[in-house]
Amino acid sequence: MPKVTFIEKSGTSHTVNATSGSSLMQAALDNSVPGIDADCSGSCACGTCHVMVDAGWAQAVGNPGDMEEAMLSMRPDRSAHSRLACQIVVDEALDGLVVRLPEHQM
Amino acid sequence: MSQTPRVHSGPMQDPHSVPIDQLDVSDPRLFENDAWRPFFARLRREDPVHYLADSPFGPFWSVTRFDDIVHVDTHHQVYSSEPFIVIGELVDELKIDSFIFMDPPKHDVQRQAVQPVVAPTNLANLEPVIRERAARILDALPVGETFNWVDKVSIELTTQMLATLFDFPFDERRKLTYWSDLAVGTPEMAGATGFSQEERLAGLNDCAATFARLWQERLGRQGGFDLLSLLQSSEKTRDIIERPLEFLGNMMLLIVGGNDTTRNSLTGGVLALNQNPAEYDKLRANPGLIPSMVSEIIRWQTPLAHMRRRAKEDTELGGKQIRAGDKVVMWYVSGNRDDSVIDRADDFIIDRPKARHHLSFGFGIHRCMGNRLAEMQLRIVWEEIMKRFRFVEVVAEPVRIRSNFVKGYESLQVRLHPI
Numbered sequence: 001m002p003k004v005t006f007i008e009k010s011g012t013s014h015t016v017n018a019t020s021g022s023s024l025m026q027a028a029l030d031n032s033v034p035g036i037d038a039d040c041s042g043s044c045a046c047g048t049c050h051v052m053v054d055a056g057w058a059q060a061v062g063n064p065g066d067m068e069e070a071m072l073s074m075r076p077d078r079s080a081h082s083r084l085a086c087q088i089v090v091d092e093a094l095d096g097l098v099v100r101l102p103e104h105q106m
Numbered sequence: 107m108s109q110t111p112r113v114h115s116g117p118m119q120d121p122h123s124v125p126i127d128q129l130d131v132s133d134p135r136l137f138e139n140d141a142w143r144p145f146f147a148r149l150r151r152e153d154p155v156h157y158l159a160d161s162p163f164g165p166f167w168s169v170t171r172f173d174d175i176v177h178v179d180t181h182h183q184v185y186s187s188e189p190f191i192v193i194g195e196l197v198d199e200l201k202i203d204s205f206i207f208m209d210p211p212k213h214d215v216q217r218q219a220v221q222p223v224v225a226p227t228n229l230a231n232l233e234p235v236i237r238e239r240a241a242r243i244l245d246a247l248p249v250g251e252t253f254n255w256v257d258k259v260s261i262e263l264t265t266q267m268l269a270t271l272f273d274f275p276f277d278e279r280r281k282l283t284y285w286s287d288l289a290v291g292t293p294e295m296a297g298a299t300g301f302s303q304e305e306r307l308a309g310l311n312d313c314a315a316t317f318a319r320l321w322q323e324r325l326g327r328q329g330g331f332d333l334l335s336l337l338q339s340s341e342k343t344r345d346i347i348e349r350p351l352e353f354l355g356n357m358m359l360l361i362v363g364g365n366d367t368t369r370n371s372l373t374g375g376v377l378a379l380n381q382n383p384a385e386y387d388k389l390r391a392n393p394g395l396i397p398s399m400v401s402e403i404i405r406w407q408t409p410l411a412h413m414r415r416r417a418k419e420d421t422e423l424g425g426k427q428i429r430a431g432d433k434v435v436m437w438y439v440s441g442n443r444d445d446s447v448i449d450r451a452d453d454f455i456i457d458r459p460k461a462r463h464h465l466s467f468g469f470g471i472h473r474c475m476g477n478r479l480a481e482m483q484l485r486i487v488w489e490e491i492m493k494r495f496r497f498v499e500v501v502a503e504p505v506r507i508r509s510n511f512v513k514g515y516e517s518l519q520v521r522l523h524p525i
Binding site: 008037038039040041043044045046068070071073074076103104106 | 176179180182209214217221222224225226227264460462465467469470471473477478
């Protein structure tokens, strides 16, 4: 089972088991990680599962798709390695993934 | 100067027997009479992407299922928000310009400039003000006698909130409500009654002049968190005053966006709890359910029944062929009752899981920018209500608004029972 780590703005860290083949958003929800709102339940339609991928993992995770980019561009706190967690599929290649959470989702 | 608009009149359709190709969900009386449910249920079942060849608003497609609505909302390259996002038309000479009826790239520039006014840090600043105002309004209410919740609470509270967001002269705040109601209240737009085109034009001119004056007054002041100050401090919008129709359009957008929607949710929550007493018991036993209840209220009420798009190209949806130029109406009110996506969708359940998974704020790049502000207002008001009143009792049938766009209430007569 791949392990992923979410780091809150405060510095509090949550390392959880993700289900291989499901989304990073789902890993957060399944493990009650605070700070991923997921209003649209993973449809790339709301922007409230915004995460900042740790620089060392950015290449492995890859770039946002077009619809994802449109949603990310609306976020005032968008950063170089921002992604929507619902669009990242976690598998063994992402075992050890680290992402940071924004202060708020909106 | 203005033509007499076609309006729905005569007997209302029977939703079960009317031939499906004539079934017309744009009749504003469906919402005034709370009669809309079986019409949309039939469409979801029999013709989820439905074409009506003729109506007072011309021909249009109705999209009635949750997933199809999300598809339209998120495919803005195909389904444009130009020229207007209500089923009817903006027919007056004052062609106001607002990012809600723009596509990228222009949409993005304007929204990005305005969005900081509702950024979470700004919301945190606003919370104490909202709470203090809610407390003051609730404490002044008559206890044990009947009054109109819409006027004394819903309108008053949202108006005060808007005045704060704009740093608007507090004693003139009811003008904000008036201008907002004008903006969406014509027959051509949404089948509403109450305002002529002439009155609308006069009111919007007054609104433009007032905001232009406030803009001048704000210049040179530093560090304000109100909308005008934020626009002035952002490079892309500090000259927006030189584009008066765009300036007016964005002012109107924020006034309208923050006005009848929140107002009608404040009223709708009271009605929903009264219609579902077991849920009211749940709330009394556990006020910790308020945040979840707020989302459920917003879903149940669906303060804006629809949003409209125009197909930019020929496209397919739900097995139907949509032509470039066709009007495509997303009926949020219908999608929010789609039980293939939402469990027991017609029920009001204050601790429903995934409570935010509803269509009332829309989805995609136009998703309501004020959504967390709306939720915060409702949460605070309900927290303060529960500290004071055991029961906000509805004592008469509500009077609903005649509109196929704004889904809300003229009056809700209530009586308060203190703790």
